Amino acid sequence: xxxxxxxxxxxxxxxxxxxxxxxxxxxxxxxxxxxxxxxxxxxxxxxxxxxxxxxxxxxxxxxxxxxxxxxxxxxxxxxxxxxxxxxxxxxxxxxxxxxxxxxxxxxxxxxxxxxxxxxxxxxxxxxxxxxxxxxxxxxxxxxxxxxxxxxxxxxxxxxxxxxxxxxxxxxxxxxxxxxxxxxxxxxxxxxxxxxxxxxxxxxxxxxxxxxxxxxxxxxxxxxxxxxxxxxxxxxxxxxxxxxxxxxxxxxxxxxxxxxxxxxxxxxxxxxxxxxxxxxxxxxxxxxxxxxxxxxxxxxxxxxxxxxxxxxxxxxxxxxxxxxxxxxxxxxxxxxxxxxxxxxxxxxxxxxxxxxxxxxxxxxxxxxxxxxxxxxxxxxxxxxxxxxxxxxxxxxxxxxxxxxxxxxxxxxxxxxxxxxxxxxxxxxxxxxxxxxxxxxxxxxxxxxxxxxxxxxxxxxxxxxxxxxxxxxxxxxxxxxxxxxxxxxxxxxxxxxxxxxxxxxxxxxxxxxxxx
Amino acid sequence: xxxxxxxxxxxxxxxxxxxxxxxxxxxxxxxxxxxxxxxxxxxxxxxxxxxxxxxxxxxxxxxxxxxxxxxxxxxxxxxxxxxxxxxxxxxxxxxxxxxxxxxxxxxxxxxxxxxxxxxxxxxxxxxxxxxxxxxxxxxxxxxxxxxxxxxxxxxxxxxx
Numbered sequence: 093x094x095x096x097x098x099x100x101x102x103x104x105x106x107x108x109x110x111x112x113x114x115x116x117x118x119x120x121x122x123x124x125x126x127x128x129x130x131x132x133x134x135x136x137x138x139x140x141x142x143x144x145x146x147x148x149x150x151x152x153x154x155x156x157x158x159x160x161x162x163x164x165x166x167x168x169x170x171x172x173x174x175x176x177x178x179x180x181x182x183x184x185x186x187x188x189x190x191x192x193x194x195x196x197x198x199x200x201x202x203x204x205x206x207x208x209x210x211x212x213x214x215x216x217x218x219x220x221x222x223x224x225x226x227x228x229x230x231x232x233x234x235x236x237x238x239x240x241x242x243x244x245x246x247x248x249x250x251x252x253x254x255x256x257x258x259x260x261x262x263x264x265x266x267x268x269x270x271x272x273x274x275x276x277x278x279x280x281x282x283x284x285x286x287x288x289x290x291x292x293x294x295x296x297x298x299x300x301x302x303x304x305x306x307x308x309x310x311x312x313x314x315x316x317x318x319x320x321x322x323x324x325x326x327x328x329x330x331x332x333x334x335x336x337x338x339x340x341x342x343x344x345x346x347x348x349x350x351x352x353x354x355x356x357x358x359x360x361x362x363x364x365x366x367x368x369x370x371x372x373x374x375x376x377x378x379x380x381x382x383x384x385x386x387x388x389x390x391x392x393x394x395x396x397x398x399x400x401x402x403x404x405x406x407x408x409x410x411x412x413x414x415x416x417x418x419x420x421x422x423x424x425x426x427x428x429x430x431x432x433x434x435x436x437x438x439x440x441x442x443x444x445x446x447x448x449x450x451x452x453x454x455x456x457x458x459x460x461x462x463x464x465x466x467x468x469x470x471x472x473x474x475x476x477x478x479x480x481x482x483x484x485x486x487x488x489x490x491x492x493x494x495x496x497x498x499x500x501x502x503x504x505x506x507x508x509x510x511x512x513x514x515x516x517x518x519x520x521x522x523x524x525x526x527x528x529x530x531x532x533x534x535x536x537x538x539x540x541x542x543x544x545x546x547x548x549x550x551x552x553x554x555x556x557x558x559x560x561x562x563x564x565x566x567x568x569x570x571x572x573x574x575x576x577x578x579x580x581x582x583x584x585x586x587x588x589x590x591x592x593x594x595x596x597x598x599x600x601x602x603x604x605x606x
Numbered sequence: 607x608x609x610x611x612x613x614x615x616x617x618x619x620x621x622x623x624x625x626x627x628x629x630x631x632x633x634x635x636x637x638x639x640x641x642x643x644x645x646x647x648x649x650x651x652x653x654x655x656x657x658x659x660x661x662x663x664x665x666x667x668x669x670x671x672x673x674x675x676x677x678x679x680x681x682x683x684x685x686x687x688x689x690x691x692x693x694x695x696x697x698x699x700x701x702x703x704x705x706x707x708x709x710x711x712x713x714x715x716x717x718x719x720x721x722x723x724x725x726x727x728x729x730x731x732x733x734x735x736x737x738x739x740x741x742x743x744x745x746x747x748x749x750x751x752x753x754x755x756x757x758x759x760x761x762x763x764x765x766x
Contacts, residue, residue: 155748156747156748156751156755157695158691158692158695158744158746158747158748159691159744159745159746160746160747160748160749161745161746161749164766183766185766186746186748186749186751186756187756188756190766192766213765213766215764215765215766216764216765216766217765218765218766236765238764239764269745269746269749271749271750273750274750275737275743275750276743276745276746276747276749276750277737277741278741278745303737303739303741304739304740304741305739359749359750360749361749390741390742390745391644391645392644392645392646392713392722392736392740392741392742393644393668393669393686393713393715393720393722394669394670394671394688394689394742395670419644419668419669419715420668420669420670420671421668421669421670422644422668422669422715422716422717423716424644424716448639454642455640455641455642455643456639456640456642457642458639474639475639475641475642475645476641476642476644476645477641477645477646477647477739477740477741478645508670509670510664510670510689510690510691511691594666594668594670595666595670596670597670
């Protein structure tokens with residue numbers, strides 16, 4: 093994959109992991125017996141997972157008898173032989189913020205890139221399922237009872253653990269909860285800043301959506317910063333602290349192009365990533381071509397996930413809007429009537445902008461974005477009391493065929509049925525669009541952690557493949573279960589998807605393995 | 607390499623420039639967008655009173671969660687109460703034949719109109735299921751606890 097695709101590949105996942113979660117039992121399903129898929133050719137082993145990896149994730153923990161949002165970010169060192177030798181993490185949980193050092197851990201990686209990871213710190217051992225898209229990155233889902241979460245990990249460049257390496261423009265997307273008095277509000281903050289290479293920031297701009305209240309574009313406060321820890325945490329782990337967009341954070345550096353954040357302004361909590369911006373002055377012409385997107389979050393009905401595609405004409409016009417929105421089980425698909433749309437890019441060159449379309453039957457959908465490049469952006473919905481965010485990415489200009497999609501993929505999905513659920517797995521598409529694979533998932537409550545579940549199904553492409561495509565996943569659980577998705581293809585390496593079942597909301601992405 | 611935009615903006619003028627640019631951006635974002643009919647519009651809140659026809663913890667009708675069907679003077683209304691687990695943990699229950707009073711907003715879904723309840727009350731039981739602007743309170747209630755109320759949770763000592 094190209095450098096851009098590598099960065100895109102796991103861009104979406106962190107920002108999708110939050111839904112309005114509540115404590116509750118999941119659907120009754122257990123892995124059942126049956127023939128699994130034919131194992132793919134061995135591409136991965138414990139040796140594939142070697143080096144220092146930064147991770148971040150968000151999810152739901154059981155606290156005071158109810159589900160509660162939490163986030164974590166950190167780093168661990170894998171020795172290539174199944175052992176975790178060191179690491180550090182910061183967690184924002186229902187009782188406060190803690191910094192914990194990993195004293196040990198183990199992992200095992202299968203030939204398909206799926207694996208198990210255990211991380212031990214002074215509080216005990218937490219368990220995870222992981223899926224490697226390559227030796228340098230993958231999806232991760234926590235699989236403990238009463239704690240489920242999902243996110244991504246990337247191998248760190250230890251040479252970037254300096255303030256000087258973190259320089260230039262960065263766009264960010266933070267999702268979480270903002271606590272005001274006794275009210276816990278779903279919240280999204282997106283924006284951008286310039287890191288000055290010395291721990292300072294300038295030109296900081298953000299838009300927050302807290303329980304449907306839009307901040308409008310705001311400038312960072314003058315006391316904002318983003319600096320690597322001066323002690324060994326910074327040198328060894330790439331850890332730092334930041335005050336940006338009105339919130340305090342701990343961050344872990346992946347490399348100069350990506351930084352992973354967890355909020356520390358307890359009891360509020362945010363998790364997200366910042367991505368180095370393309371070094372240009374953005375304008376309206378910067379958004380030109382077809383784009384696919386996926387966003388997720390909360391609305392007044394509950395959890396919401398939306399995926400779709402649109403075409404920008406480079407001059408402020410939007411056409412060819414197709415979307416699937418799952419609003420806690422109520423599905424809205426566009427176009428329904430006639431759809432018209434427009435977009436703007438701020439005239440300051442920093443890449444902020446607006447995106448709006450109106451369906452004559454279904455109403456207006458509006459968004460704020462901050463461009464990462466002319467092909468990627470972080471995206472936040474701003475209409476109808478919806479707090480939902482994610483990314484959009486330039487679609488391939490070529491048609492997509494099932495044959496072009498044949499191959500091995502890993503996936504990370506997050507969602508809600510009666511409680512939060514997080515999925516990681518691997519599958520192999522044939523040239524006809526059928527697939528088989530294996531899946532781990534956590535439905536939060538006791539007895540609802542499932543491993544090595546065989547899956548099969550099909551991806552039916554619509555037209556040239558760049559529109560809404562039908563993806564059906566059959567789970568060999570007891571009793572059997574099936575998920576229906578709409579897939580929007582970014583390119584032959586990356587698929588964005590949203591579930592269109594009425595009994596669960598799932599969003600996520602599927603990306604090609606080498 | 608420095609961003610082109612930064613090279614054109616002197617540091618002395620930066621603060622003022624940012625304010626101007628921010629204001630321009632805010633104007634672009636200023637357009638009022640009418641909420642879609644699926645949204646909770648607090649200005650449309652109303653009180654619903656009637657008799658419980660049925661209560662379902664895991665309704666097949668959207669939105670997902672607990673629904674109560676209420677017979678009112680003007681007809682039968684489908685009411686969404688959010689996650690059943692939240693109702694249970696707050697010891698709130700409903701049964702057919704009971705009188706109920708609800709405060710909320712009627713919204714459109716693909717399956718028809720649904721009344722999104724913010725408050726529910728029957729007899730001496732009352733529960734707030736949504737915030738004043740319509741978001742489910744089932745999301746992370748422990749984060750709103752007072753410091754003293756958090757102490758027992760901190761002592762659970764589960765692995766992090």
